[in-house]
Amino acid sequence: MDTQTLITGLAGVLFAAAPIVFAVLGETFSERAGVINLSMNGSILLSAMGGFAVAYSTENIFLGFLAGVLIGAFVALIVAFASITLKQSQVAVGFVLTLVCRDLSYFLGNPFMGLPGPRLPSLPIPLLSKIPVIGPLLFNADLMTYFSYLLIFLAWAWIYRTRPGLMLQGIGERPAAAFVRGANVNLMRYVYTVLGGGFIGLAGATYSLSVKAGWNGTISGLDGIGWIALSITIFGGWNPLRAAFGAYLFALLQWLGLVLQPSLPGIPSQVLQVAPFPLMILTLLFVNIGNAEWVERTLAAMPESTRRVLARLLRALRASPPAALGVPFESE
Amino acid sequence: MVRSNRWVNLGFQLAALVLALLFTTLILLAAGAPPFDAYANILRGAFGSMINFTDVLAAWVPLLLTTAGLLITFAAGLWNIGVEGQIMLGAIFTTWVLRELQDTSMPPALIITLGILAGMIGGALWAMLAGALKTFGGVNEIFGGLGLNFVATALTLWLIFGPWKRPGVASMSGTVPFDDKLALPAFTGLRLSPWALGIAMIAIVIVYLLLQGTYFGLRLKAVGKNPKAAFLLGIPTWQYMMFSFVLCGLFAGAAGAMQVVAVYHRLIPSISSGYGYLGLMVAMLINYQALWAAPIAFFYAALNIGSIQLPIVLHLDSSLSGVLQGMLVLFVLLVEGARQRLMKKA
Numbered sequence: 001m002d003t004q005t006l007i008t009g010l011a012g013v014l015f016a017a018a019p020i021v022f023a024v025l026g027e028t029f030s031e032r033a034g035v036i037n038l039s040m041n042g043s044i045l046l047s048a049m050g051g052f053a054v055a056y057s058t059e060n061i062f063l064g065f066l067a068g069v070l071i072g073a074f075v076a077l078i079v080a081f082a083s084i085t086l087k088q089s090q091v092a093v094g095f096v097l098t099l100v101c102r103d104l105s106y107f108l109g110n111p112f113m114g115l116p117g118p119r120l121p122s123l124p125i126p127l128l129s130k131i132p133v134i135g136p137l138l139f140n141a142d143l144m145t146y147f148s149y150l151l152i153f154l155a156w157a158w159i160y161r162t163r164p165g166l167m168l169q170g171i172g173e174r175p176a177a178a179f180v181r182g183a184n185v186n187l188m189r190y191v192y193t194v195l196g197g198g199f200i201g202l203a204g205a206t207y208s209l210s211v212k213a214g215w216n217g218t219i220s221g222l223d224g225i226g227w228i229a230l231s232i233t234i235f236g237g238w239n240p241l242r243a244a245f246g247a248y249l250f251a252l253l254q255w256l257g258l259v260l261q262p263s264l265p266g267i268p269s270q271v272l273q274v275a276p277f278p279l280m281i282l283t284l285l286f287v288n289i290g291n292a293e294w295v296e297r298t299l300a301a302m303p304e305s306t307r308r309v310l311a312r313l314l315r316a317l318r319a320s321p322p323a324a325l326g327v328p329f330e331s332e
Numbered sequence: 333m334v335r336s337n338r339w340v341n342l343g344f345q346l347a348a349l350v351l352a353l354l355f356t357t358l359i360l361l362a363a364g365a366p367p368f369d370a371y372a373n374i375l376r377g378a379f380g381s382m383i384n385f386t387d388v389l390a391a392w393v394p395l396l397l398t399t400a401g402l403l404i405t406f407a408a409g410l411w412n413i414g415v416e417g418q419i420m421l422g423a424i425f426t427t428w429v430l431r432e433l434q435d436t437s438m439p440p441a442l443i444i445t446l447g448i449l450a451g452m453i454g455g456a457l458w459a460m461l462a463g464a465l466k467t468f469g470g471v472n473e474i475f476g477g478l479g480l481n482f483v484a485t486a487l488t489l490w491l492i493f494g495p496w497k498r499p500g501v502a503s504m505s506g507t508v509p510f511d512d513k514l515a516l517p518a519f520t521g522l523r524l525s526p527w528a529l530g531i532a533m534i535a536i537v538i539v540y541l542l543l544q545g546t547y548f549g550l551r552l553k554a555v556g557k558n559p560k561a562a563f564l565l566g567i568p569t570w571q572y573m574m575f576s577f578v579l580c581g582l583f584a585g586a587a588g589a590m591q592v593v594a595v596y597h598r599l600i601p602s603i604s605s606g607y608g609y610l611g612l613m614v615a616m617l618i619n620y621q622a623l624w625a626a627p628i629a630f631f632y633a634a635l636n637i638g639s640i641q642l643p644i645v646l647h648l649d650s651s652l653s654g655v656l657q658g659m660l661v662l663f664v665l666l667v668e669g670a671r672q673r674l675m676k677k678a
Binding site: 038078081082085086087088089091092093095096097099100102103104106107108110111217224227230231234274277278280281284285288289291292294 | 359362363411413465468469470471472474475476478479480482483485486609612613616648649651652654655657658659661662665666668669670672673
């Protein structure tokens with residue numbers, strides 16, 4: 001593989017990772033505030049279908065993106081209403097919504113199957129795209145890819161460098177303390193869940209209007225992306241930078257799978273397509289195993305030098321969820 | 333207040349049903365389809381003839397088996413989303429045993445029995461994997477189970493396109509169908525086996541008795557309600573969780589086995605037919621009460637079979653049944669939340 005193909009390939013990885021970055025950052029915001037939006041897998045499908053349908057019917061691609069964002073935000077609003085106001089199980093509501101949204105997208109998307117539709121044009125940035133190596137790698141993509149770079153930075157800065165971001169950490173970790181400090185915990189949870197849902201919807205629209213332009217129902221290959229994004233959120237330890245790293249790592253592995261396929265003729269293509277899922281289990285295992293009691297006991301029995309190296313490794317990998325994740329909050 | 337509670341509850345549940353139907357009707361109108369025609373077609377597709385009705389019962393069998401298993405994991409407070417993969421592994425193990433034994437001189441009844449038992453073991457092993465990831469690896473059973481579902485799909489496809497492919501060309505239509513003598517005996521001219529029906533009914537009775545009438549069931553529910561308190565009471569918590577995974581896997585594996593020996597007579601790529609996720613919805617809808625599993629699972633099976641008509645007659649996607657099934661659960665959850673809120677204020 002020569003340098004040129006490699007750069008094009010890696011640029012393709014950054015391009016394909018954009019919707020995953022949106023989805024993972026959206027979920028990170030939602031979970032930081034204490035709400036698990038488990039509807040993500042269906043929500044992405046429905047907003048992909050809705051975004052494409054609107055863009056196709058109105059011939060306006062930005063209305064398509066807007067529709068995607070609104071659909072994602074609306075689904076998230078149902079999750080927020082059911083769990084915050086009605087105090088129902090977040091897992092139950094999210095899981096049902098995942099299935100309903102998936103079936104809705106297949107049912108309503110039937111007339112739009114396989115139609116040639118609008119596609120976000122590529123938009124090389126003048127001057128910057130002319131820089132050798134970096135130019136074609138980073139600045140020869142479309143608007144959504146650039147937005148994904150920007151959003152990673154903004155999300156990180158918001159959570160770790162602003163006052164409202166500090167409050168956001170508070171309502172996910174110790175809502176009672178945040179409440180005493182004057183935060184309207186439940187309102188903030190609504191806001192962040194709906195905002196996160198908007199990003200998840202943007203992810204769907206980015207698929208159907210850019211990365212995998214068009215709507216192809218069950219064979220569009222989007223079913224499952226949401227679950228991957230949910231586990232990348234855990235892998236990312238609810239930190240936007242680490243989460244984005246996970247999204248890029250996933251896109252890179254997917255690309256490698258495609259590149260390596262011709263040299264592995266013995267493996268049917270269907271098997272390589274699901275390769276991300278065992279990897280997902282493994283990463284979750286690495287991230288979580290440091291929390292297990294038996295690991296601590298085993299470590300304690302080891303010689304000092306080995307123990308220290310292993311403990312440091314596990315601590316670096318480990319991620320702990322916001323303490324109040326999934327727990328309803330009542331002020332009295 | 334106390335006396336009228338039962339009627340009030342029933343009223344709220346009816347409201348949820350009406351809301352779900354209303355929403356689905358709106359969706360149909362949005363798609364430009366005639367709602368009453370669509371519902372009539374679903375009804376006709378499910379109950380229009382003896383063949384249709386027995387097809388509903390044939391779909392009821394694996395769904396009821398899966399729901400029965402899930403009631404055990406739900407009792408232990410576990411979200412066994414991996415049940416879908418457990419059904420697939422059950423089907424794979426059954427197919428494997430049938431393939432190995434079909435050319436021997438063993439009596440077919442014995443081969444079928446061994447096949448079903450193997451399927452149950454296959455489902456249990458796959459469930460154990462999700463349980464081990466949870467107990468020893470700290471991986472939430474939802475994510476571990478989901479990952480394992482996709483792995484099970486890949487395994488099924490690999491077997492169909494690889495080692496077990498049809499002579500000549502491998503295809504999405506599955507492995508070579510087994511000889512008729514390796515099928516569970518069915519009613520003449522119908523696709524329904526009385527044996528399968530019997531197994532499903534026995535399964536739900538066993539689960540009902542296990543959860544309602546045994547000390548084990550009581551302790552399992554204690555683990556589900558409050559694992560810390562249960563542990564302090566001396567219940568070996570993780571062992572109970574692990575055991576509930578295994579039990580659920582046995583039932584899910586039996587469902588997979590039924591798909592092979594009573595429905596498809598071979599391994600196909602979509603062998604689980606989504607009964608795992610459907611079973612989760614049934615369990616949620618009946619609020620995890622085993623008593624209601626049979627009628628509600630029957631209703632959901634009827635929707636599934638009835639909607640097969642939709643693409644043929646009205647050119648609508650059959651996923652409409654999924655929309656109605658899901659909306660029903662969603663509205664039951666929302667209405668229940670609203671009821672609790674209103675009752676608390678009153």
